[in-house]
Amino acid sequence: MLKRIILYVFIALMIGALVWVFLDLRQANKPVKSALYAIPQSSSIVIENDNPFETWNRIANKTVIWEEFKTLDGFQYADSSLFHLDTLLQKDESWHTLLEKEKTYLVFNHNENGAEWGWLMKFPANYDYSELEGVLTQSLEAKKDSAGSYSLNIHEKSFFVQFKEQMVVVSPAKKFISKTLQTLESDESLASDSLFNEVYKTAGSTNHGHVFVNYQNISAIGQNLIKAGDKEVFKTVTNHFAEWSVMDISMKSNEVMLNGFTNLDPLNNQFLGTFSNQSPHDHDAAKILPENTASFIHFGFSNYLNWYEHYRQWLEKTSQLYSHDSLIKELEVNYKLTLEKDVLPWIEHESVLGYLDDETLNHRDRYFAVVKTSNEVLASKKLKAVSIESAEPRSYRDYEIHQLKTGKQFSLAFGRHFKAIEKPYYTIIDRFVILANDERTLVKIINDYLAGEPLIKKESFAQFNESVSEESNVFLYCNPAASSNLLMSFGSDHLDQFIAKNKSFIKKFQAISLQWSRESDNLFYQNAYLLHNPVYKEEVHSLWELALDTTTSMKPAVVKNHYTGANEIFIQDDNNTVYLISNTGKVLWKKQIEGKIISEIEQIDVYQNDKLQMIFNTDEAVYLLDRLGNNVESFPVKIAGGGSAPITVLDYDNNGDHRILVPTKTGDLLNLNNKGESVKGWVFEKQKSAIVSKVLYTVIKRKDYLITVNEKGHVYGHSRRGNVRLEMEEVLPVHGNSIFYLHANSSLESSYLSTADSFGLVHNLLLDDRLVKKELGDVHTPNIYLHADINMDNKPDYIVADSSGVKAWSDDDDELLNYELDNEVPTSLNNYRFQNTSAVGVSFKSKDEILLIDRTGKLWPHFPLRGGMPFSISDLNDDGSYNLIVTDKNGILYTYLLDEKM
Numbered sequence: 075m076l077k078r079i080i081l082y083v084f085i086a087l088m089i090g091a092l093v094w095v096f097l098d099l100r101q102a103n104k105p106v107k108s109a110l111y112a113i114p115q116s117s118s119i120v121i122e123n124d125n126p127f128e129t130w131n132r133i134a135n136k137t138v139i140w141e142e143f144k145t146l147d148g149f150q151y152a153d154s155s156l157f158h159l160d161t162l163l164q165k166d167e168s169w170h171t172l173l174e175k176e177k178t179y180l181v182f183n184h185n186e187n188g189a190e191w192g193w194l195m196k197f198p199a200n201y202d203y204s205e206l207e208g209v210l211t212q213s214l215e216a217k218k219d220s221a222g223s224y225s226l227n228i229h230e231k232s233f234f235v236q237f238k239e240q241m242v243v244v245s246p247a248k249k250f251i252s253k254t255l256q257t258l259e260s261d262e263s264l265a266s267d268s269l270f271n272e273v274y275k276t277a278g279s280t281n282h283g284h285v286f287v288n289y290q291n292i293s294a295i296g297q298n299l300i301k302a303g304d305k306e307v308f309k310t311v312t313n314h315f316a317e318w319s320v321m322d323i324s325m326k327s328n329e330v331m332l333n334g335f336t337n338l339d340p341l342n343n344q345f346l347g348t349f350s351n352q353s354p355h356d357h358d359a360a361k362i363l364p365e366n367t368a369s370f371i372h373f374g375f376s377n378y379l380n381w382y383e384h385y386r387q388w389l390e391k392t393s394q395l396y397s398h399d400s401l402i403k404e405l406e407v408n409y410k411l412t413l414e415k416d417v418l419p420w421i422e423h424e425s426v427l428g429y430l431d432d433e434t435l436n437h438r439d440r441y442f443a444v445v446k447t448s449n450e451v452l453a454s455k456k457l458k459a460v461s462i463e464s465a466e467p468r469s470y471r472d473y474e475i476h477q478l479k480t481g482k483q484f485s486l487a488f489g490r491h492f493k494a495i496e497k498p499y500y501t502i503i504d505r506f507v508i509l510a511n512d513e514r515t516l517v518k519i520i521n522d523y524l525a526g527e528p529l530i531k532k533e534s535f536a537q538f539n540e541s542v543s544e545e546s547n548v549f550l551y552c553n554p555a556a557s558s559n560l561l562m563s564f565g566s567d568h569l570d571q572f573i574a575k576n577k578s579f580i581k582k583f584q585a586i587s588l589q590w591s592r593e594s595d596n597l598f599y600q601n602a603y604l605l606h607n608p609v610y611k612e613e614v615h616s617l618w619e620l621a622l623d624t625t626t627s628m629k630p631a632v633v634k635n636h637y638t639g640a641n642e643i644f645i646q647d648d649n650n651t652v653y654l655i656s657n658t659g660k661v662l663w664k665k666q667i668e669g670k671i672i673s674e675i676e677q678i679d680v681y682q683n684d685k686l687q688m689i690f691n692t693d694e695a696v697y698l699l700d701r702l703g704n705n706v707e708s709f710p711v712k713i714a715g716g717g718s719a720p721i722t723v724l725d726y727d728n729n730g731d732h733r734i735l736v737p738t739k740t741g742d743l744l745n746l747n748n749k750g751e752s753v754k755g756w757v758f759e760k761q762k763s764a765i766v767s768k769v770l771y772t773v774i775k776r777k778d779y780l781i782t783v784n785e786k787g788h789v790y791g792h793s794r795r796g797n798v799r800l801e802m803e804e805v806l807p808v809h810g811n812s813i814f815y816l817h818a819n820s821s822l823e824s825s826y827l828s829t830a831d832s833f834g835l836v837h838n839l840l841l842d843d844r845l846v847k848k849e850l851g852d853v854h855t856p857n858i859y860l861h862a863d864i865n866m867d868n869k870p871d872y873i874v875a876d877s878s879g880v881k882a883w884s885d886d887d888d889e890l891l892n893y894e895l896d897n898e899v900p901t902s903l904n905n906y907r908f909q910n911t912s913a914v915g916v917s918f919k920s921k922d923e924i925l926l927i928d929r930t931g932k933l934w935p936h937f938p939l940r941g942g943m944p945f946s947i948s949d950l951n952d953d954g955s956y957n958l959i960v961t962d963k964n965g966i967l968y969t970y971l972l973d974e975k976m
Contacts, residue, residue, distance in 0.1 A: 107196065107239065107240075107241070107258070107265075108177075108196060108265060109177065109178075109179050109194045109195060109196045109241060110179075110263060110264045110265040111257070111258055111263045111264075111265045111266075112194055112241055112243065112254045112255070112257050112258040112263060113179060113181055113194065113254070113257065113263055113264045113265075114183065114253060114254070114257045114262065114263065114264075115262050115263065115264060115266075115267045115270070115288075116183065116184075116288075116290075116291055117181050117182065117183050117264070117288060117291070118182050118183060118184055118189075118287075118288050118291040118292050118294060118295050119181075119182040119285065119286065119287055119288070119292070119295070120179055120180070120181050120182075120264070120285070120286040120288075121179065121180040121181075121283055121284070121285050121286075121323075122177055122178075122179055122277075122283050122284045122285075122286070123177065123178050123179075123180070123282070123283035124177055124283065126178050129282050129283060133325070138327050138328055138606060139325075139327075139328060139329075139330065139604070139606045142579060142582055142583075142606065145576075145579055146576065146579065175198075176195055176196060176197070176198070177195070177196075178193065178194065178195045179193065179194045179195070180192075180193050181193070181194065181250075181254075182295060183250060183253070184291060184294035184295055185249065189294075189295050190245070190246075190247040190249065190250045191245065191246075191247075191250070192243055192244060192245030192247070192250040192251065192254060193243070193244045193245065194241065194242070194243050194244075194254065195241070195242050196240055196241050197240040197241070197242070198240075199240070201240060203237055203240075203242070206237075206242075207224075207237070210224050210226065210235060211224075214226045214228075215227075216235065222236065222237070223235070223236045223248075223251070224236070231246060232246060233245070233246050234246070234247075234248050234251055236251045236255065238255055238258065239258060241258065243255070269317045269318055269337060269339055270286070270288075270318050272318075272337050273286070273317075273318045273319065273320040273334075273335055273336070273337050274286075274320060276320060276334065276335045276597075277320045277322065277334065278322045278333075278334070279322075282322075282323040282324060282325050283322075283323050284320055284321065284322055284323060284334070285319075285320070285321050285323060285332060286318060286319065286320050287318065287319040287321075288317075288318055289312060289313065289315050289316045289317060289318070289319070289344075290313055290317070291313075292312050292313075293308055293309040293312040293313055296308065296312070297309070298566060298568055299565060299566055299568060299569045300564060300565065300566055300569075301564050301565060301566050302566070304564050307490070310392055310394075311345070314342075314343075314344055314345055314388070314391070314392050315344060315345045315346055316336045316337070316338055316344050316345070316346040316347075316590075316598070317336075317337050317338055317339045317342070317344065318336070318337055319334060319335070319336040319337075319600055320334045320335060321333055321334035321600060321602060322334055328605065328606040328607070329541070329603070329604060329605050329606060330603070330604045331541065331601070331602070331603050331604075332600075332601070332602035332603070333599075333600070333601055333602075334599075334600055335593065335597055335598065335599060335600060336590060336597070336598045336599075336600045337596055337597050337598075338350070338596040338597075338598075340595075340596055342391075343387055343388050343390075343391035343392075344388070345388055346547075346548070346590060346598060347384065347388070347596070348381055348384040348385045348387075348388055349375075349381065349384075349547040349548070349590070349592055349598070350384070350592065350595045350596065351377065351380055351381075351384070351595075352374070352375050352376045352377065352380070352381055352547055352592060353376040353592065354374055354543075354545035354546050354547050354591040354592060355374030355375060355376060355423045355424060355545055355546070355547070356374070356544055356545050357372060357374070357424075357530075357544070357545075357546070357549065358423075358424060358446070359372065359424045359426045359444045359446060359506060360528065360529060360530040360539075361504075361523070361528050361530055362444050362503060362504070362506050362508065362519065362523060362528060363426065363428055363444065363519075363528055363529040363530070364430065364442075364515075364518050364519045364522045364528060364529060365522050365527055365528060365529050365531070365532045366430055366431045366432055366518070366529075366556075366615050367428050367429070367430060367431070367529045368428075368429050368430060368431035368440075368552070368553050368556035368557040368560065369428065369429045369550075369551060369552040369553065369556075369557045369560055370426050370427060370428040370429070370549075370550075370551050371426070371427050371491060371548075371549070371550050371551075372424065372425070372426045372546070372548070372549040372550075372551075373424065373425045373426075373488060373547065373548060373549075374423060374424055374545065374546055374547050374548075374549070375422075375423050375424070375547075376423070378418070378421045378422060378423070379418060382418060382487070385489070386398070398486060401482060401485075401486060402486060404482075405480070405482060405483060405486075408480075409460050409479055409480055410460075411459075411460050411480075411483060413483060413486055413487070416456045416459065416460070416483075417456065417483045417484075417486075417487055418487065419449075419452065420447045420448060420449050420452045420453040420456060421445060421446070421447065421448070421487060422446045422447055422448035422505075423446050424444070424445070424446040425443070425444070425445050425446070425487075425488045425492075426443060426444040426445075427441065427442075427443050427488075427491050427492055427494060427495070428441070428442050428443070428444070429441055429442075429557065429560045430442065430515060430518075431553070431556035431557070431615065432515075432518075432615045433615070433971075434514075434615065434616075434617050434618075434971070435512055435514070435515070437559055437560075437563055438494075438496070438511055439510075439511045439512035439514075439515065440511075440515075440559070440560075441494040441495060441510070441511055442495075442508065442509060442510040442511070442515050442516075442519070443484060443492060443495050443498070443508070443509040443510075444506050444507070444508055444509075445484070445488075445506065445507045445509070446505060446506055446507075447502070447505055447506070447507055448505075450502055450505050453502065453507055454502060457476065457478065457500060457507070458476065460478055460479050460480065460483075461476040461477060461478055461479065462476075462477045462478070462479055468513075470501075470516070470517060470520060470621065471520055471521075471524060471621045473501045473502070473503065473520050474501060474502075475499055475500070475501050475513060475516055476499065476500055476501075477497070477498070477499045477500075477513075478497060478498055478499075478500060478509075479497065480496075480497060481495035481496050481497055481498045481509065484509065494511075495509050495510075495511065496511055497511070498510055498511055499511075499512070499513045499515075499516050500516070501516050501520065503519070503520065503523055504523075514618060514619075517618075517619055517620075517621075518616075518619060520621075521619050521621065521964075521966050524964060525962065525963075525964050525966070527940070534553075534584055534585075534607070535585075537584075537605075538584060538585040538587070538603070538605050541603055541605070542587055542589060542601060542603055543589050543591060543599075543601055545591060546589040546590060546591045546601075547590055547591055547592055547598070548588075548589065548590040549587070549588075549589050550587060550588040550589075551585065551586075551587045552585070552586045552587070553584065553585055554580045554581075554583045554585075554586060555580060555581040555582075555583065555584070558573050558577065558580065561573060582606060582607060583604065583605070583606055583607070584605045584606065584607035585603070585604075585605045586603070586604050586605075587601070587602070587603045588600070588601070588602050589601040589602075615970075616968040616969055616970050617659075617957065617969045617970065617971055618658065618659035618969050619659070619966055619967065619968050619969075620655060620659045620661070620966065620967045621964075621965060621966050621967075622645070622647045622651075622653065622961070622965040622966070622967060623647055623649060623651055623664075623965070624647045624648055624649050624651075624965050625647065625648045625961075625963065625964065625965040626645060626646065626647040626648055626943065626961045626965055626967075627648060627670075627943060628645055628646045628647075628671060628943070628944070629902070629904070629943070629944035629945065629946055630643050630644070630645045630945070630946045630959040630960070630961070630967070631643070631644040631645065631674065631675035631946065632644075632946055632948040632950065632959070633654075633675060633677055633686070633688060634677060634686060635701060636684060636685050636686045636701065637701075639952070640656070640657055640951075640952070641657055641948060641949070641950045641951070641952070642654055642655060642656055642657060642662070643655040643656075643657070643950075643959055643967070643969075644675050644688060645961070645967065646667075646670070646671050647965060648965075649666075650666060650667055650668065650669060650670060650692075651664050651665065651666050651667075652664065652665050652666075652667055652671075652699075652703075654701070654703060655967070657950040657951055657969075659967075659969065663702060663703040664703075665699070665703045667692065667695075667697060667710070668692060668694045668695055668710070669692030669693050669694040669695065670692055670693065671690050671691070671692055672691060672692060672693060672717065672719070672720055673690045673691045673720030673721050673768070674690070674720060675688055675689075675690050676688070676689050676690070676723050677689070678698075678723060678725075678730075678732055678748075679730060680698070680706065680707070680730070680732065680748040682730040685700070685701075686701065687699060687700050687701075687706050688700075688701075689721070689723060689734070690721070691713070691717050691720065691721045691736060692717065693713070693716050693717045693718070693739075694712065694713060694716065694717065695709075695710035695711060695712050695713055695717075696709060696710060696711045696713065696717075696721060696734060696736055696746065696750065697709055697710045698710075698750070707748070707749045707750055708749055708750040708751070709750050711746060711750040713736055713738060713744065714738065714740070714742070714744075715738045715739050715740035715742065716738060716739040716740075717736060717737065717738060717739070718737050718738055718739040718764040718765055718766060719737035719765055719766055719767055719768050720737075720768040721734055721735060721736050721737075721768070722734075722735040722768050722769040722770075722771060722780075723735075724771055726778070726794065730748075731747070731748070732747065732748050733745055733746070733747070733753060733794075734746040734747070734750075735769040735780065737764075737765035737766075737767070737768065737769065737782065738764070738765065739764045740760065740764070741760045741761035741762055741763055741764055741765060741784060742758065742760045742761075742765075743758045743765060743769070743780075743782065743792075743796070745758065745796065755795055756795060756796050757795055757796045757797060758792065758796030759796070759798070761782075761784050761788070761790070762784070762786070763784045763785045763786045763788075764784060764785045765782045765783070765784050765785075766783055766784060766785045766808055766812065767781075767782060767783040767812075767814040769781065769782055770782075770814065770816035770827070772816060772818035772825065774818065774819075774820065774821060774822060774825060774841075775820070775821070777793075777799065778793055778794045779791040779792070779793075779799060779800065779841075780792040780793070780794070780796075781800070781816060781827065783806055783808070783814050783827070785808055786805065786808070787805035787806045787807060787808045788801075788802065788805055789801075789802040789804075789805070789806060789827060789839060790802070791841070800822075800841060800843075802839060802843050803843055804839055804843055804844070804845040806827065806829050806837050806839055807829065807830075807831035807832070807835075807837055809831065809832045811832070811856065811857075811858065811859075812829055813829065813859060813860075814827055814828070814829045815827065815828045815829070815861035815862075815870070816828075817861070817870050822840070822841035822842045823840060823841075823842045824840075825840065825841045826838045826839055826840045826841060826846075827839045827841075828861045828870070829859065830850075830857075830859035830874070832855055832856070832857075833853065833855055834850055834853025834854075834855070834857045834859065834874055834876070835847060835848070835849060835850075835853075836848040836849075836850060836859070836872060848872065850872055850874055850881070850883060851881065852878075853874055853876055854876035854877050854878055855876070856876070856899060857874055857875060857876035858874065858875045858876075858900055858902065858903040859872075859873070859874050859903075860873040860874070860875075860903050860904070860905060860914070861873070862905040863905075863912070864882050864890055864891070864905060864912055864914065864929050865882075865884060865890050865912075865929055866911070866912055866929065867884075869884070869885055870885070871883065871884050871885070871890060872884075872885075873903065873905070873914060875895075875900045875903040875914075875916055876895075876899070876900070877895060877897050877898060877899045877900075878894065878895060878897070879892060879893050879894040879895045880892075880893045880895065880900075880903070880914060880916055880925075880927055881893075882914070890929065890930075890931075891914075891927065891929065891930060891931035892931055893925075893927045893931045893933070895916075898918055898920065898921060899918075899920070900916045900917065900918060901917040901918055901919040901920075901942060901943070901944070902915075902916070902917040902943070902944040903915070903916055904944060904945075906926070906947045908956065911928060911929060912928075912929045913926050913927060913928045913929065913934060914926075914927050915927075915944075915945055915947075917941075917942055917943055917944055917945065917960075918942050919942040919943065919963065920942070921938075921942060922940060922941065922942040922962050922963045923938040923939065923940060923941070923942060924937070924938060924939050924940075924941050924942065924945055924958075924960055925937050925938050926958075926972075934972075934973070935973045936973065939958070939960070939968075939970060940962050940968065941960030941961060941962045941968050942962060942963050943960055943961045943962070944960075945958055945959060945960035946958070946959045946960075947959075947972060950969065955971060955972070956971075956972040957969050957970065957971060957972060958970040958972045
């Protein structure tokens with residue numbers, strides 16, 4: 075009996091042991107669920123990573139972008155916390171080994187209180203994580219509650235950790251952990267989302283992980299950044315844009331690139347699906363976009379009409395078709411404009427809505443649009459039919475500019491973003507219809523196009539453009555530094571405050587872009603790109619631009635309107651046409667004259683009635699024009715033998731009885747009165763060679779001296795009547811670039827003429843006939859010499875510009891400035907005086923750019939600027955601001971607003 079009992083017990087134990095072994099083996103072989111089973115399908119963004127240690131090391135130590143983000147409050151905390159956590163985990167071999175082998179997930183969700191996030195990782199089968207719990211309680215001083223959840227503080231922030239089914243979840247929000255654990259027990263995880271799995275399979279191999287974007291929920295995270303009135307629109311657009319994206323993350327020191335795929339739900343009509351039958355198109359419109367384009371959205375079509383049909387289907391799906399069709403009817407009633415007959419037929423492969431970086435325009439007027447047309451003649455005909463009839467068409471550089479009665483048809487044709495184009499002006503360039511709310515924008519686009527300097531040629535954009543796809547269906551581009559006004563226009567107060575507080579941070583990011591290109595019916599290739607540029611150069615843009623009839627070489631002159639007190643601009647082009655231009659860029663009149671102007675433009679009051687005339691000379695005549703461009707008295711006065719140098723206009727007794735001294739090629743010096751007649755009693759004896767300098771006038775010890783230099787270098791001083799008072803034995807060098815400066819003092823012994831020879835050797839000829847030569851170091855040929863006060867000590871300094879640089883010395887040989895040039899010969903050199911400082915300006919015709927260098931040798935903010943000719947600086951509008959007026963190599967006159975102080 076006992077034996078039988080013992081046998082039964084033994085058999086029971088054997089069976090129990092077998093059951094225990096079986097159960098244990100089954101548990102050991104039980105597959106461990108992927109962490110994807112714990113991530114809800116409603117997650118907005120998921121970042122998958124194979125090796126967080128390596129990724130963190132690259133971010134923290136090898137990218138300058140992270141250094142910029144660390145200047146933001148939240149990122150400062152993240153950086154210090156991650157550094158602290160990394161240090162602790164690196165010490166524990168078990169954590170370190172585990173994190174190198176297992177995939178981790180950073181998940182962003184949204185709830186009623188805003189965004190929340192957490193971090194997940196699964197453990198290998200049979201992994202004993204009790205040691206990890208020890209790390210939490212010992213190294214991180216975590217506390218465990220009755221539910222098995224750990225809580226810990228890192229830099230005064232609370233975090234929670236939960237282990238379950240070979241999974242660990244970390245989050246600052248307990249609700250996130252609860253939702254994750256519930257998802258693990260349900261069938262509503264990403265692992266069971268067929269559309270997520272579709273893009274998941276396309277993920278490439280990368281050391282820095284992948285980012286997944288759920289378009290159905292991404293709007294929830296961005297809601298607090300959008301203005302209240304635009305939130306619903308933002309939600310509609312994003313939630314109905316596409317389904318999922320997966321992008322491989324690639325990081326370099328100054329850029330982040332994301333490449334991957336976006337898919338569509340074939341059962342849902344999503345916006346990106348409107349391009350399902352469209353091949354990607356190149357960005358031909360980029361050749362039209364002006365160089366100061368701050369942001370744009372570009373659509374590329376292979377068949378526009380087919381796209382529009384799909385677009386209508388999307389509008390119907392999103393309950394927007396009724397309002398769309400109502401607007402179509404409104405246009406038919408109010409403007410007799412039929413969308414299907416008058417707009418759609420001439421549209422071809424591209425549409426662009428752009429925004430300008432231009433502080434001279436208000437927010438509305440910075441918008442412009444570019445639409446490619448299949449038929450320029452048809453487009454012109456249809457557009458003219460809805461143009462404002464009373465508005466005179468303007469021709470600018472052979473391009474007609476009209477204004478439309480409405481721009482609503484374009485939001486119907488391309489989408490609600492085109493609502494920014496309201497009642498636009500338009501022109502057509504090379505099969506592109508250009509639309510803009512402000513006529514000045516069209517002028518800018520025409521000028522940049524004809525100058526061959528659109529956005530695509532701009533160095534900063536060209537650098538960015540190398541890293542994006544050449545073709546796409548949807549292309550979003552933003553230069554954050556130049557787009558603050560645009561972002562703030564639809565941003566919430568929260569976003570506006572962030573932009574205002576972090577302008578220096580924003581300015582260091584050169585470009586952000588997003589692109590989608592059709593791969594198959596429901597799959598699109600996607601590219602996202604962020605480019606950092608810590609050395610941001612803020613652009614300065616012209617207040618206005620005006621195309622002259624042809625090129626010009628003259629320094630613009632600023633003259634006074636004696637009726638209004640306003641300043642105006644006088645200039646001559648290379649066809650000898652002179653213009654008077656208002657301070658707003660309007661041509662008041664233009665007039666053909668004989669010869670090139672060789673003097674300054676001066677204003678005198680010949681009738682003593684407070685009305686000013688402009689006087690100047692060419693090599694053929696002396697002109698005196700009233701403000702309407704009419705000749706005054708007997709002017710122009712022909713110059714017998716031809717003019718050889720600029721005229722000098724003197725009013726000895728300040729009584730309006732002017733003397734106009736005209737140097738000639740025959741060696742004579744003419745003396746004219748206000749009527750253009752020769753002054754009686756003038757006894758000047760003709761010199762043996764042409765006079766090459768303007769008459770330099772001074773009074774020393776109550777004696778007048780009219781000083782001239784002829785082409786042989788001989789210097790003479792004359793009285794008011796023309797008698798010789800000084801005849802120098804010493805001679806001055808004369809060459810094609812000679813300029814003579816008079817520095818007058820109280821005696822002949824301390825007064826001198828200054829010039830430089832072609833090698834840059836300065837010659838100072840004192841008026842008591844002593845010649846002093848002064849070397850200015852290693853000066854290259856050719857060069858330009860300037861004798862002016864740059865350091866504001868009321869003493870003239872020695873300034874020279876050559877291909878190596880711009881240099882200046884005081885009379886005591888102290889070096890005042892030394893600005894290096896890159897082996898480019900300057901065209902002109904001038905000095906400018908401001909209220910508190912001074913500067914020299916250098917022009918480069920070959921490069922079509924100008925520099926302004928302050929008295930310490932620093933480049934003025936925002937330079938170089940476009941315009942290769944000599945320039946003027948003046949307060950055009952009498953508002954205390956300085957304006958710079960210059961022309962470029964194409965004959966376009968620019969007026970810039972200049973920062974007074976560096």
